[in-house]
Amino acid sequence: MASTDSASSASEPASTPAPFTADDYRARMERAAADAAAAGLAGVLVAPGPDMTYLTGYRPSADTERLTLLVVPAAADAGDRPTLVVPALEAGDAEHAPGAPALTLSGWTDADDPYALTAGLLDTGGRFGISDNAWSLHLLALQRTLPATSYRGLSDVLPMLRAVKDARELARVEAAGAAADAAYESILTVRFAGRRESEIAADLASLLLAHGHSQVDFTVVGSGPNGADPHHEAGERVVEHGDMVVLDFGGLKHGYGSDTTRTVHVGEPTAEERRVHDTVREAQQAGFLAVRPGATCQDVDRAARAVIEDAGYGPYFIHRTGHGIGVTTHEPPYMIEGEERPIVPGMCFSIEPGVYLPGRFGVRIEDIVTATETGGRRCNNTPREMAIVE
Structure with missing residues (x-):
């Protein structure tokens, strides 16, 4: 089973895939x-x-x-x-x-x-x-x-009409994921403190396009208390030293979607901020390890949610653990309690647990994962540890 929590550098296939016939x-x-x-x-x-x-x-x-x-x-x-x-x-x-x-x-x-x-x-x-x-x-x-x-x-x-991808579709999803990874690696080099969320979001959009995306669907930049809103629209708040910043972004490359989230910190975090981030990272890994033959969609949700509940943050994980991705960035299957549909090879979906403390900060970590015959394979491979930015 592919269970390594890889922190390898992103790389992108240089070639354009052959069109579908x-x-x-x-x-x-x-x-x-x-x-x-x-x-x-x-x-x-x-x-x-x-x-x-x-x-x-x-x-x-x-x-x-x-x-x-x-x-x-x-x-x-x-x-x-x-x-x-x-x-x-x-x-x-x-x-x-x-x-x-x-x-x-x-x-x-x-x-x-x-x-x-x-x-x-x-x-x-x-x-x-x-x-x-x-x-x-x-x-x-x-x-x-x-x-x-x-x-x-x-x-x-017919909820599974587009859910199971063939090899050529999977290659496109993986290429989109690699491009999003490259955009993330680049955004870590820009200055955060003293800039508006909207400016950082514009940087992310430009980076996605620079790395081959034809369409940018969203660039969530939630700094400080705004990070406690999972779907916060990047606004005019100025990012401050000491902020936790949720970065959730994606779009389409070669007609297939990317969607990844990393949470960074401006300067050194507090012990509590590290604890919450570590909890979410462990939950994300638990969800990934739950992708295996015979598992159901709700098993992924349960595995990730259990880690957060055991850490005492259960009431602050307020959304499903994941969604499918393909020609759109949100589609079936959904990783949520009550979804007993089995996971089968070729399914692509996000695993994105989060903790959101109202008025304070939020943390979310998200990868797109492909189900294989033996487990899961990540389409996002940038480090999930907390990155410190300026």
Whole structure:
């Protein structure tokens, strides 16, 4: 089992990974169809967003009121290719999507009724999974057109649609993690004291881009009492000597997410600050060691939470231990009590316990971890010990 708490220096693959092919997207849609059949669905309906990007490689130029919908019949209806219903003015872009060779494109003009067109592709009494981010405008129109159909959110009926990554996806997640590690190593060299949180956040964003990210999703800089807010937005507070500072940042590189957190200290910490940081670091390691064959998602949460509770800080750990990551930075699976789903090789998720003392300071340590046949493999490998900054 890969259990070493590595503190090795970050390194980044220099090469750009080969793009996914039409065969890759065809295989993903076939898996989605098989999963839909196993879940008792007639098919899945995918709106523009991360599910559509994952299944087809298509990113519409804009999410508008015009219906764009991928219809994937369940495997029981084999013989029907997935169909992408798309406005005629967007059809040219759709034809060049990487997964287009595996699709049937069905264009419609503003003079057409796109819901009647879509209805012709659906089982009139079927039960369908639909993207969580689908516009209610479109869902309600489909229900009016086909009143005997029913719909469930994809995160409810097919929560693991994107959860298990293949080797090429894992390489992208690992490259994103290495780039985030490099950004962290660089931020340790800048001055913290006397600067605003927003300035340090801007530095982090620039470093993520410099190390190959195409998109920066968040740069949390929570100094002193602001660190006790897990989702603090970097603001105008000036960082002071003696502050604990939570740094949580990430985005997309090669289309896949990074997300890491380290907590640093400006100058020498107090004994209590060291104790809290050590507790969180031990909890994070315990969660990592809980990633093993036969474990469930809640086992990771329980392992990390037990360390914090035993140290007396249980009431101050106020969020789940982790979340999945892939083409978005938050997706299933979730490391939380009550999630009995087994961890399987290829899952990628965060392990990020924290302690938040209101009005005083907070500590969080986060790595992205990939589940393997024998345990866990970290995608973030910068030191988890407290770094002292100026």
